[in-house]
Amino acid sequence: xxxxxxxxxRETRGKHNAKRLRKAGSIPGVLYGHGEKNVSLAxxxxxLDMLVHHGSRLVKLAGAVSESAFIRxxxxxxxxxxxxxxxxxxxxxxxxxxxxxxxxxxxxxxxVRQGGVVEQLIHEVQLECPAxxxxxxxxxxVNDLELHDSVTVADLKLPAGAAVPGDQTVVxxxxxxxxxxxxxxxxxxxxxxxxxxxxxEEEDAAGD
Amino acid sequence: MALMPKRVKHRKSQRGRIKGNxxxxxxxxxxxxxxxxxxxxxxxxxxxxxxRIAAQQYLRTEGRLYIRVFPHKSVTSIPLETRMGKGxxxxxxxxxxxxxxxxxxEIGGVSEEAARMCFTRLAHKMPVRVRFLRRRPL
Numbered sequence: 016x017x018x019x020x021x022x023x024x025r026e027t028r029g030k031h032n033a034k035r036l037r038k039a040g041s042i043p044g045v046l047y048g049h050g051e052k053n054v055s056l057a058x059x060x061x062x063l064d065m066l067v068h069h070g071s072r073l074v075k076l077a078g079a080v081s082e083s084a085f086i087r088x089x090x091x092x093x094x095x096x097x098x099x100x101x102x103x104x105x106x107x108x109x110x111x112x113x114x115x116x117x118x119x120x121x122x123x124x125x126x127v128r129q130g131g132v133v134e135q136l137i138h139e140v141q142l143e144c145p146a147x148x149x150x151x152x153x154x155x156x157v158n159d160l161e162l163h164d165s166v167t168v169a170d171l172k173l174p175a176g177a178a179v180p181g182d183q184t185v186v187x188x189x190x191x192x193x194x195x196x197x198x199x200x201x202x203x204x205x206x207x208x209x210x211x212x213x214x215x216e217e218e219d220a221a222g223d
Numbered sequence: 224m225a226l227m228p229k230r231v232k233h234r235k236s237q238r239g240r241i242k243g244n245x246x247x248x249x250x251x252x253x254x255x256x257x258x259x260x261x262x263x264x265x266x267x268x269x270x271x272x273x274x275r276i277a278a279q280q281y282l283r284t285e286g287r288l289y290i291r292v293f294p295h296k297s298v299t300s301i302p303l304e305t306r307m308g309k310g311x312x313x314x315x316x317x318x319x320x321x322x323x324x325x326x327x328x329e330i331g332g333v334s335e336e337a338a339r340m341c342f343t344r345l346a347h348k349m350p351v352r353v354r355f356l357r358r359r360p361l
């Protein structure tokens with residue numbers, strides 16, 4: 016079920032106005048899609064923070080506009096604590112959207128007890144999914160993962176109507192024997208200097 | 224072998240200033256966990272290498288370490304007991320200029336506990352204060 020977000024129209028533009036808006040407890044945002052006009056919005060910061068931290072992607076906008084929207088992108092500050100800006104796209108619940116969903120491993124692989132190492136090669140998958148059925152994350156159980164076994168994209172358990180486009184044989188997680196790392200060499204003394212672009216040509220020109 | 228550019232446009236560079244926080248390179252992109260600077264500064268190629276060795280010795284065969292900074296800046300120095308003048312010194316070492324918020328290293332394929340332990344060892348080598356960072360989904 017989509018969460019409700021009370022939004023207001025935003026008349027102001029520019030970074031100074033955006034800063035003022037953030038100080039007042041709102042986050043600047045924009046709504047676009049479906050070939051309709053872009054709408055600049057102001058979203059309450061506390062409501063948006065809660066949504067983002069819970070991993071919700073589908074929201075129901077209320078107030079200035081009333082329609083379902085998909086959180087397309089979120090801009091964060093340097094420290095990852097405050098949302099600076101949010102992008103919404105217009106969607107209907109049955110419409111398919113493309114998004115990146117994180118892949119999370121669960122359980123303990125029997126292969127580890129046999130001396131193997133579990134390697135997660137893909138952390139996020141591109142998912143085509145109806146907007147109403149967007150999963151928070153895709154959970155992969157590694158309880159049956161023996162040594163030299165792997166889980167591919169085709170093995171992922173996706174919600175109904177969802178699909179991962181592209182190559183289905185891509186390995187998501189595998190259990191392999193640990194690779195011996197080469198002996199760490201002591202840092203050699205920096206030998207020489209990097210080549211200076213154009214230096215040789217200048218020398219040649221001076222010699223002539 | 225310490226990191227160094229292969230080709231440069233100029234052998235020596237001016238000191239420059241570090242203003243503001245990092246607006247790029249401040250998120251965990253390749254691994255699961257990252258080490259983020261809280262202060263700005265110069266991190267020499269030797270320091271980056273020392274950090275890499277400290278982390279790799281802890282990780283051994285598990286997981287993967289990513290180095291997110293590169294020493295692009297040449298730092299010059301003049302020999303001891305040299306009189307004033309006679310121009311700028313010769314390049315001494317190479318350093319990465321980092322703004323507060325830059326992710327220095329990332330680790331993937333290990334548990335959070337192991338990553339924390341690894342970064343604690345690594346953080347002792349750093350000339351700047353650092354903090355632990357997780358990958359964020361959105």
